[in-house]
Amino acid sequence: MSTASTLYSAAEDAAMEAALEAALAGPRGANPLVGAVILSPQGEQLATGYHRGAGTAHAEADAIFEARKNGVDTAGTTMIVTLEPCNHVGRTGPCAQAIIEAGIARVIYAVDDPHDPAAGGARTLTAAGVQVSSGLKSGKALDLNRDWFDAVAAKRPFVTLHIAQTLDSRIAAVDGTSQWISCPESLADNHGLRGLIDAILVGTGTVLIDNPRLTARTPDGELSARQPLRAVMGLREIPEDAAVRGTDGRFVHLPTRDPAEALGMLFEQGVRHLMVEGGSSILSTFLAADLVDELIVYLAPTLLGSGTPALNDLGITTLADAQHWSWDEAGGGAVRILGNDLRLHLRSPRGAANINRNSVSQTTAARGEAAEYLTGGN
Ligand SMILES: NC(=O)C1=CN([C@@H]2O[C@H](COP(=O)(O)OP(=O)(O)OC[C@H]3O[C@@H](n4cnc5c(N)ncnc54)[C@H](OP(=O)(O)O)[C@@H]3O)[C@@H](O)[C@H]2O)C=CC1
Ligand SMILES: Nc1c(N[C@@H]2O[C@H](COP(=O)(O)O)[C@@H](O)[C@H]2O)[nH]c(=O)[nH]c1=O
Numbered sequence: 001m002s003t004a005s006t007l008y009s010a011a012e013d014a015a016m017e018a019a020l021e022a023a024l025a026g027p028r029g030a031n032p033l034v035g036a037v038i039l040s041p042q043g044e045q046l047a048t049g050y051h052r053g054a055g056t057a058h059a060e061a062d063a064i065f066e067a068r069k070n071g072v073d074t075a076g077t078t079m080i081v082t083l084e085p086c087n088h089v090g091r092t093g094p095c096a097q098a099i100i101e102a103g104i105a106r107v108i109y110a111v112d113d114p115h116d117p118a119a120g121g122a123r124t125l126t127a128a129g130v131q132v133s134s135g136l137k138s139g140k141a142l143d144l145n146r147d148w149f150d151a152v153a154a155k156r157p158f159v160t161l162h163i164a165q166t167l168d169s170r171i172a173a174v175d176g177t178s179q180w181i182s183c184p185e186s187l188a189d190n191h192g193l194r195g196l197i198d199a200i201l202v203g204t205g206t207v208l209i210d211n212p213r214l215t216a217r218t219p220d221g222e223l224s225a226r227q228p229l230r231a232v233m234g235l236r237e238i239p240e241d242a243a244v245r246g247t248d249g250r251f252v253h254l255p256t257r258d259p260a261e262a263l264g265m266l267f268e269q270g271v272r273h274l275m276v277e278g279g280s281s282i283l284s285t286f287l288a289a290d291l292v293d294e295l296i297v298y299l300a301p302t303l304l305g306s307g308t309p310a311l312n313d314l315g316i317t318t319l320a321d322a323q324h325w326s327w328d329e330a331g332g333g334a335v336r337i338l339g340n341d342l343r344l345h346l347r348s349p350r351g352a353a354n355i356n357r358n359s360v361s362q363t364t365a366a367r368g369e370a371a372e373y374l375t376g377g378n
């Protein structure tokens with residue numbers, strides 16, 4: 001749906017900015033960040049919604065829910081949304097239908113949904129008599145989810161890279177001990193992520209050294225309700241008694257050293273969000289191949305001086321070829337304090353291409369936490 005000539009009011013323009021801002025509260029992963037605002041015919045912002053990650057309400061449904069909760073009548077209103085409303089019945093109902101049922105008269109969305117099974121919401125809405133237009137702030141909306149659009153186009157999972165390191169970038173000591181570098185709060189955060197992703201991946205080296213379980217667990221050690229597929233990449237055999245095999249059948253050995261091939265195999269198995277946990281060789285091979293969308297670094301205020309470095313060769317020999325990542329405010333902020341650690345959240349040089357990489361803007365929450373920390377409140 002192309003409406004390049006459509007003129008939008010200042011209220012619609014501001015509402016799309018608000019929707020883009022709202023979207024940032026959601027986590028990155030299998031689904032894109034999406035925000036929505038419901039506008040009255042007079043241009044008043046009546047309700048805001050955003051998507052909280054795969055399996056939860058979409059932004060449009062969230063905004064409609066928010067409106068209903070506050071007794072707001074949605075009939076005859078305009079919905080401003082950062083992505084084309086979906087048409088499919090996935091883990092949640094189709095938004096196009098929810099919009100029609102809410103009596104919304106007009107929908108303005110920023111960019112088309114590139115995901116085939118979900119596409120087509122604009123057509124359904126138009127057929128039902130809803131006035132639909134698109135393209136408002138499409139550049140910003142594309143930037144918001146650039147890595148996700150890349151992953152969808154490449155038919156590969158969205159890739160989150162996890163590094164739990166010391167201040168001097170070590171992920172294990174010389175004798176191989178590494179449990180734990182992170183504080184309990186960071187470990188809990190990591191297990192929370194494990195419960196949201198579709199698959200977790202490590203190299204054969206980590207399996208042979210650590211014998212990890214790679215399950216998602218609560219702080220008291222119980223298995224979480226949702227478990228990721230456990231993938232191990234590398235040519236060596238995985239020992240029969242390796243803990244990662246488990247007993248639930250959710251284990252897969254990927255006998256390859258090619259990260260793109262590993263991603264292809266996982267995509268075939270339905271994986272849309274992968275977290276790569278390590279070790280150094282695997283982290284480095286995904287980074288060198290430009291196959292990482294999001295970086296989460298748990299930084300402990302600990303020094304080892306020697307030991308396994310977080311990364312080895314990225315194929316970079318001169319500063320001009322350095323990878324420039326950028327701070328990512330999505331999903332809770334770029335810099336958070338977790339217990340005694342810092343949690344750093346960054347987006348890939350691809351995703352950050354249009355963002356000034358020198359502007360580190362802290363979220364209000366992060367600033368508040370930092371202030372509390374500095375005054376000894378934490
Ligand atoms: N703190 C943290 O966050 C984490 C720390 N660690 C630590 O990391 C250490 C293990 O790191 P590391 O030894 O690098 O092990 P890795 O887990 O990175 O596995 C390395 C092995 O993976 C296989 N492999 C597959 N693809 C590639 C590729 N493209 N390039 C190179 N190797 C590939 C190779 O084995 P093959 O011959 O089988 O193909 C290689 O020996 C452990 O001490 C562990 O405790 C591990 C994870 C997280
Ligand atoms: N050492 C270390 C991590 N290590 C990762 O966790 C794996 C062990 O997982 P499990 O057996 O399920 O508890 C280990 O092999 C490695 O991949 N993770 C972190 O968040 N912080 C840490 O300090």
Ligand SMILES: [Zn+2]
Nearest residue numbers: 058086094095
């Ligand atoms: Zn939807």
